[in-house]
Each structure stands twice: as structure tokens, then as C-alpha cells.
Amino acid sequence: MDNFLIIRNYKSNKDTELDNKDYYNYFSSRNILMNTKGENVTFSKKVGSLSVKCAFNGQEIYHTSKGKHSVDDNCYLILNYGQEYSGFIKSYVKVNSFSVFFENEFAKDILGSLVTPADKLLDDCFSIKIHPVEFIEKSYSHDNLISPYLFKIKRELECGNHDPLFIEEYFHVLLEKLYLVHKNVRDEIVNLPFQKLSTKYELYRRLNLAKDYIDTVCNTNISLKKISSEACLCTHHFIRLFKQVFGISPYQYLIKKRLQNSIHLLLRTELPINIISNSIGFLNASSFTRVFKSRYSLSPEKYRETNRRKKSILVKQ
Secondary structure, eight states, rough: OOOEEOOOOOOOSSSSOOOOOHHHHTTSSSSSEEEEEEEEEEEEEOOOEEEEEEEEOOOEEEEEOOEEEETTEEEEEEOOTEEEEEEEEEEEEEEEEEEEEEOHHHHHHHHHHHHSSSSHHHTTOOOTTOOOOOOOSSEEEEOSSOOOOOOOHHHHHHHHOHHHHHHHHHHHHHHHHHHHHHHHHHHHHHHHSSSSSHHHHHHHHHHHHHHHHHHHHHSSOOHHHHHHTTSSHHHHHHHHHHHHHHHHHHHHHHHHHHHOOOOOOOOHOOOOHHHHHHHHTTTHHHHHHHHHHHSSSSSSHHHHHHHHHHHHHHHHH
């Protein structure tokens, strides 16, 4: 696999502005695996190739021309070829950023073969007009389709397996799994309780932009008016549609994200409870403790103590 690149480190271990020439002028001409770590990292607007982005041990934020997205231990992000984006990491601990970038012609060929009937491929696979696959750009919860393969190739890289045959094969598999994810999303859209397919697609896209926006700003004081504006919908209409599509209200989803972020900080940092409550968006430690206890039946302090004790026992065993 000649047109292949592995990026393992940012320019330095210090806070840094990623350099366009060093890292991004290769992205349209080769397949790339990027597996890096950083606490305070920013990169300005770039035009990228089709990519899948993950983050572990924290959160990474991406801004595109269409909206804002974040990735963490619970999800991955798909960005299409030609999408302009910028991003940053700002964390108390080192965040592991992992991305897979697909060279444009490689992705077009593989995805084209997946959407083309087998008999046409057998007749003349070189003269077939390939229609590009346009993915819904949003954060996807980790699943049983593509996530196991992302985790596998990440583990293999970290164990030193850079075998070109293994990597090329996994790039083919990842694209095939991406297409299955795309088909599942298409089925979700078709099954939405609206009449016109164009309406279903547009509402799905807008509501997911708003949902992803919540992910990126859930640690701040945000209003329903601002969230609904991200979907270009009036507030009342937005609340009703959000719950109809996701089965949860915008406020309930916001609290869910804040609690997920609190778990990360409780188990992976030594930050006191009042600092955690402020950093995830609660007004004070008492309101955070009350909401946390209603969800997990334990106070934040007890949850931290109990889960660390369990981890310690597992390590000793």
C-alpha cells in the first residue's frame, strides 16, 4: 500500500497549532491513520478527505461549515470528502485522537463497487459511472458494525503491527462497514413519521446538527432558543420533533451528556466535586450531586470510590 501514512505524534508535546503543510497536504492523495495524544491542541480550517474520527479519554471538538460536532469514548464522527473543518482539544488529561482518512479515488472505487449490482461489475467494472456516497455528517454512537474494526486497527498499530497487507485489508473492510452504517441511517430516515422523503431527510439532518451542538456546548449555560436555532426550527416545534425522533427531550439529553462527562472526570482525574460540577455545566455542586444520585443511586464521591476499588481489585487479580 504505497499511498499510506501513519501519523503518531503532533509536532511537539507542548500546546501547538497543527501545521497545514506538515500534516494536511497529504490527506487527499493517500490513506492515513492518525493516532495522537494531546491536552491543548488546535487546528485551523482545512479541507479534508472522507474520514472517521474518534477520541478516547476525553473530548475533541470539530467545527464544519454546517455545524459543530464532538467525539469522545462513546461515539465517532463521519466527515465527507471536501468538507472544510477546524477543531480543538482542551482537556485536564491527555486525549487520544484517532482518525482514519480515505484517499479520494480509493474511497470512490470501493464505495462505487458496493452500490453497483454484481452483474454490472462482472460485465465491465472499469467503465461504470460511479455515484458518490454522501454520508450524514453527525456523531454516531459506537456500534457493532464499524467500531470493533476501528478498535482493532488502533490496537494493532499500538502493538507495532504496521503490515501493509493488514492495513490495506482493513481499509477495505472499514469502507464496507461505513456503507452498512450509511444504509442503516437511510432506513432510519425512511421510517420517520413524516410524509415526504425530502422532509424526513432534512429534519433528520437538522435535528442531528442540534443534537451534536448540545454535545459540544453541554458544559455551558445554553438556551433552548439557541439549540433550536441550530436546527433552524422554532423552539416549540424543535422540542416536539427532537423527542419524536430521539425518544428523549433536549433537556434530558443535555443532562445525560453532562453526567457522562462527569463519570469521565470522576474516574480519570483527582478533581474535587465542586470543580467537576462547574466544568460540566451544573450551577453548583449540590445540584450536580442531586441529579447524579437520582441517576446512579450513589453520590459522586461514593461512585468514584466504589468504581476505583473495583478496578483495583481487578488489577490485583
